Amino acid sequence: MYRYPAPVSGMPGAAPGPGHSAVDRDDRERDFWGHHIPSLETCLAEYAAGPDENTEAMLQVVSPMNGARILDFACGGGVTTAWMAARGAEVTGVDLSPDSLARAREVLGALGLAATFVTTLEAAAGLGPFDGVVGRFALHHTNVPEMAPQLARLLRPGGAGAFVETFGTNPVLRFARQSITGRFGVRKLGTDDERPLDRADLAALEAAFGRMTVRCAQMYFLRILDRQVLQYRYPRASAAMGWIDDRIGQLPRSVPFSYFQVVEVHRPLREGGHAIPA
Numbered sequence: 001m002y003r004y005p006a007p008v009s010g011m012p013g014a015a016p017g018p019g020h021s022a023v024d025r026d027d028r029e030r031d032f033w034g035h036h037i038p039s040l041e042t043c044l045a046e047y048a049a050g051p052d053e054n055t056e057a058m059l060q061v062v063s064p065m066n067g068a069r070i071l072d073f074a075c076g077g078g079v080t081t082a083w084m085a086a087r088g089a090e091v092t093g094v095d096l097s098p099d100s101l102a103r104a105r106e107v108l109g110a111l112g113l114a115a116t117f118v119t120t121l122e123a124a125a126g127l128g129p130f131d132g133v134v135g136r137f138a139l140h141h142t143n144v145p146e147m148a149p150q151l152a153r154l155l156r157p158g159g160a161g162a163f164v165e166t167f168g169t170n171p172v173l174r175f176a177r178q179s180i181t182g183r184f185g186v187r188k189l190g191t192d193d194e195r196p197l198d199r200a201d202l203a204a205l206e207a208a209f210g211r212m213t214v215r216c217a218q219m220y221f222l223r224i225l226d227r228q229v230l231q232y233r234y235p236r237a238s239a240a241m242g243w244i245d246d247r248i249g250q251l252p253r254s255v256p257f258s259y260f261q262v263v264e265v266h267r268p269l270r271e272g273g274h275a276i277p278a
Contacts, residue, residue, distance in 0.1 A: 001213040001264075002255035004169075004199050025193045026096055029141055037099055043077045043107045051083055053218035054164045055136060057262045061162035062132030065089035071130045071154055073163075074138030075117070078104025084134070085113040092116045094124045121150055128154045133161035139263075140166045141194045144201040148208035158269045161209065165263055168196030169256035173224060202263070209265035219249030220259040 038046075051059060062070055066088030072081045075093030077100060084091045085108065093115055095101050101117045108115050118124050133155050139147065155161055168174045177196070206212035222241035232238055248254055255261060 001215050002253065004202055004214065004256070028193055029096060037097075037103050038077050040103065040106050040110065043079050043103065044110060046079050047082050047107070047111065051080075054216070054260055054262050055080070055083075057215060057217035058134055058136070058162040058164050059083065059087075061160050061262075061264050062089075062134055063087070065132075068131040069128070070132040070134065071124055071128070071151075072115075073133060073135035073151065074141070075104055076100050076136075078107040078115070078117075080134065080136055081115050081117075082107055082111055082113055085115050086111070089132075092118065092124055092127050092130070094118050094121060096120075121154065125154055129156035129159070130154055131156060131159050133159070135163045137164060137166060139163050139201070140197050144197065145204040148205045152208040152210075152265075152267060155209070155267045157267055159267050161265045161267075163263045163265075165261060166194075166196045166259060167256070167261045168198050169261075170221065170259060173221070173259050176228075196259075197261075197263075205263060205265055210268045211266040213264050214255055215262050215264065216249060216255045216258040216260070217262060218260075219245040219254065219257065221245050221248055221257050224259045 050056075059065075062068065062084075064087075065084055068089050070084055070089045070091050072078075072084065072091055072093040075081050075095050076097075078093060081091045081093040081104060093101070093104055095104070095117070096119060098119060101119065104115075104117055116127060118127070133151055151161070168177070174196070202212060202214065222245050226232060226238050226241045230237055248257060
């Protein structure tokens with residue numbers, strides 16, 4: 001586990017840009033993901049390959065799952081939902097893209113699994129409270145200080161959550177994202193509104209849930225160079241970069257160097273000496 005230092009006073013959060021509202025951003029995100037839905041075959045292949053190490057670390061936070069009610073936040077094509085349903089969870093997947101949810105239903109149907117899908121957190125609230133909440137690469141598409149309390153309210157007292165997220169805590173990767181991505185043949189992935197998490201976002205998550213820690217099960221530093229620039233075209237280079245990243249990941253206090261990290265949150269059973277109402 002890693003504990004980030006407190007954010008610097010005045011550090012910006014993920015508020016919408018000038019002239020843009022949260023509704024505008026939701027509309028842009030909905031449109032983007034409606035046009036970037038992975039095929040059924042792609043989703044089934046990802047399911048068969050199993051969770052990557054960071055995703056498995058996320059899933060372990062809300063395990064054991066048998067009979068547990070778990071919210072899959074921004075579930076997309078439903079692969080994470082399917083992994084949890086196969087482990088016995090009663091999963092509710094929420095996503096603002098109806099097209100993505102249509103693919104998720106296809107994926108679960110093809111695998112013979114069951115889950116509930118809704119398009120709003122308000123609808124999900126009617127199915128809660130939840131024993132756990134997870135999300136993969138979802139929070140950094142939101143205004144975290146606004147979203148964190150909404151998610152925390154859906155989690156029962158004593159419940160846990162975890163999120164695999166994109167982080168801006170590595171200055172080299174932060175510079176590359178801001179100045180190089182989309183230029184010089186370097187791919188740009190994702191939406192215009194997304195923003196990697198920072199210490200202010202982590203502070204907001206801790207304030208909303210009550211307890212927050214960060215870990216990294218697999219280092220993504222040079223692996224990001226491989227993904228963005230080399231695009232996995234050179235297997236030996238990929239293996240070498242992965243080997244170096246794994247060595248970096250073994251160093252003390254190396255978590256902030258990773259582009260992908262796992263945020264773990266817990267909602268306490270008691271607050272200020274009093275039980276929290278369910």
